[in-house]
Amino acid sequence: MSAMQFPIGAVECFNKKRRAFMWSGQEKTTGAQCLIAWDRVCQSKENGGLGIKQLGMQNQCLLLKLIHRLFHPGDSSLAAWAREQVSLTTLEGDVDGDHWTALRSLLPVYQSITTVQIGNGRSTAFWEDNWLDDCALNVSYPALFTHVYRPGASVHDVLEHGLRHFLVPRLSTVASNELAALEALLTNITLTNDEDERVCPLAAPNGQLKSAPLYKLAMQNEGEPCNFFEFVWHNRAPPRIQFFAWLLVHGRIQCKTNLLTKHVVDNDVCDICHSSAETPDHIISQCPFAASFWERIGFSAHNMPQVAELWTVSLPAHILRQHSDTFLLLCCWQLWKHRHDVVFRHMDPSLPRLLRSCRDEAMLWRCRLPIHDRGVVDNWCVMFQM
Structure with missing residues (x-):
């Protein structure tokens, strides 16, 4: 589960086995034996469920740990190799396959739960990462973002070539106003030779990202808190x-x-x-x-x-x-x-x-x-x- 994204059909097959074991103790079960919907069963106890793991969500949380390893390679030779093959701002590069497609689809999730202290700006996505304001720039400046033709540009690329280099020629009035405001903020940004430092509040003190807090955070929105x-x-x-x-x-x-x-x-x-x-x-x-x-x-x-x-x-x-x-x-x-x-x-x-x-x-x-x-x-x- 931590190496690849499970196909939907495989997850459903596993869930059939789990439902059968839970409600009947047999290999198969019928709808009459299933007393409560499986989605409800998988909700947290605080939200009225049993807290049974939702395999698809748990699979995604484990894959997020792989993305975290790419940004915090440590002594991992695999992470060091991958950083040479792909751009960390988009995970695009000389790699292909369902595994990388799954990681790319989860990159926005990882970006939303991390903040970045800018160093050289090479591993930080200018628009999608949280590095300048309290939220990503594509959220703070939505009108301007609609005029961007290369949304995966890094902070280093934008500051080196200029923000206007990554925009279409004609801007709307609202986008022009947002451009002026953003350019004023960028004048105070200075890059260094250090690596960007990415921080995740869900990570352990040693920097490792655990799947348990990720899963708990993801499941908070599944259902409403129950009173029983x-x-x-x-x-x-x-x-x-x-x-x-x-x-x-x-x-x-x-x-x-x-x-x-x-x-x-x-x-x-x-x-x-x-x-x-x-x-x-x-x-x-x-x-x-x-x-x-x-x-x-x-x-x-x-x-x-x-x-x-x-x-x-x-x-x-x-x-x-x-x-x-x-x-x-x-x-x-x-x-x-x-x-x-x-x-x-x-x-x-x-x-x-x-x-x-x-x-x-x-x-x-x-x-x-x-x-x-x-x-x-x-x-x-x-x-x-x-």
Whole structure:
């Protein structure tokens, strides 16, 4: 992934395998088994996803490291050879192939995340690099840039031959005004014999560019920050239950309304109350059996929020606030497992059995809490006693 750009078809083949493994544990999967769209899955946890790596984006971030190596060759003989074959301002030269085409397409991205302290100006693109103002000159002087016939010229070439040498003969009024302003700034620029110094804020102190901060920055724009991040991920529940919670707040746990949409079942009637549609909200709080469970441990069943906002529930006074999110997930998980027993094991609904399973599960989770907080579990177990 760090040597070449993956073809789109190859990325899709890899994603098919990853989707199948995630949703079914098999080599292949069906749409009915995929509970949430893959694009959503690949978003960061902060933005509502699972943080699964998006291969195409990760591939590009790794290739950006190669471009960074060209500008910071160090002891790399490959980088030294490449610098002799191509112009660093455009990556054009005596090289060809899909590899270089991919690097050229990513060069604007690299230029946007770096700034340059000018030395001799030979490796700095006059228009695309951030070297004079807070942003690239093609952004600061857009009208003038439309009159440029050689946009890949270096700072050295422009200052040596003059800016007008790289412009078409006739300029618009706006472009002429921008030209005058830019020429005034260039009078203060003096080149030296030193190499240009390119700085990237995402690079490590030793100058190496890591792909992780690049990927995180790139994925920030994928989706919007979600309001359930803390509830789902910042708790002491096991990873399996956190995954369940993630599906729950999206309304995508396996329930009959979702299965009916996928033509897996013939109806969506709840198998416990036999009176309402089995939705995620019905399973967790609206079913009379679920309501009796919440009432038994001190909650007001009528005031239970929807699963998409479960963390906003008003906690009874007798429930400790410490690790309350973990407590809520424990209850929701056992409610869902109890329904599983009723549907697939043909067991009768039983509130005592549900409370007992909650108490047993709480004791298993006890070791997941910090030692000084494990007394919280004793508070939970008191509520689960009949």
